[in-house]
Amino acid sequence: MDSEYAIISARLVGALIAGGLIGLERSYHGRPAGFRTHALVCIASSLLMLVTVYQWEWLPGGHMETIRTDPTRMAQGIMTGIGFLGAGVIFKVGVNIHGLTTAASIWTTAAIGILVGAGFHFPAMLSVMLVLGTLAIFRWVEARMPSQYYAFHSIRFDRGNAMAEEEVRALLANHGFTVANMGYGITNDGTFFEYRMILRTRGPGNTACYAATLRGLDLVREFSISPTGD
Numbered sequence: 001m002d003s004e005y006a007i008i009s010a011r012l013v014g015a016l017i018a019g020g021l022i023g024l025e026r027s028y029h030g031r032p033a034g035f036r037t038h039a040l041v042c043i044a045s046s047l048l049m050l051v052t053v054y055q056w057e058w059l060p061g062g063h064m065e066t067i068r069t070d071p072t073r074m075a076q077g078i079m080t081g082i083g084f085l086g087a088g089v090i091f092k093v094g095v096n097i098h099g100l101t102t103a104a105s106i107w108t109t110a111a112i113g114i115l116v117g118a119g120f121h122f123p124a125m126l127s128v129m130l131v132l133g134t135l136a137i138f139r140w141v142e143a144r145m146p147s148q149y150y151a152f153h154s155i156r157f158d159r160g161n162a163m164a165e166e167e168v169r170a171l172l173a174n175h176g177f178t179v180a181n182m183g184y185g186i187t188n189d190g191t192f193f194e195y196r197m198i199l200r201t202r203g204p205g206n207t208a209c210y211a212a213t214l215r216g217l218d219l220v221r222e223f224s225i226s227p228t229g230d
Helices: 002-028 035-053 071-081 083-088 100-118 121-144 165-174 206-215
Strands: 091-093 096-098 149-158 178-186 192-201 220-227
Touching (some): 002 035, 002 100, 002 121, 071 083, 100 121, 149 206, 165 206, 206 220
Antiparallel strands (some): 091 096, 149 220
């Protein structure tokens, strides 16, 4: 019995360490679900799997020969239930969606907890290293690899004194932007005419230069530029 307690303790502590390592990376980058959240998710997943692994300890009379249970059903329940926690860290700011990577890390942490609880230590520890590599190293690679940057952009003019679309496109092109798509609208009070579009560029610094130019244009009444990203 003492050896079983030692194994259970080791698995729960291992889950704490595994979840904590992933959570530290999230906390370092100021994400809403960080060290404590990931550690608790991993411990809970491991604990629930231990309930299944050591089911003969709590089944009535311990008559395993007369009761058949499917351990994978517990894992399925954990991965389904963790969805509500992942959904809680996804939020919308304007037209941008944030928190998807953190939600994915919570879901992955739950899977790692299941592995630790079931005693599959090698794939669990390998998964921790792969997840940390994905969150940390891939961030570095992503920041340095050539890629296109996208931003949602709206710009307003007086209804009777709006800049022509060709001029807007030319202004954007001069600052290194191309327009992925463009929409048009008039505000509810009928005062302003508005262009709405998605911009694409290879230089993230172009946004600041373009915003400075817009601030100096008397025709422009309002504008917003919202870069997309995690």
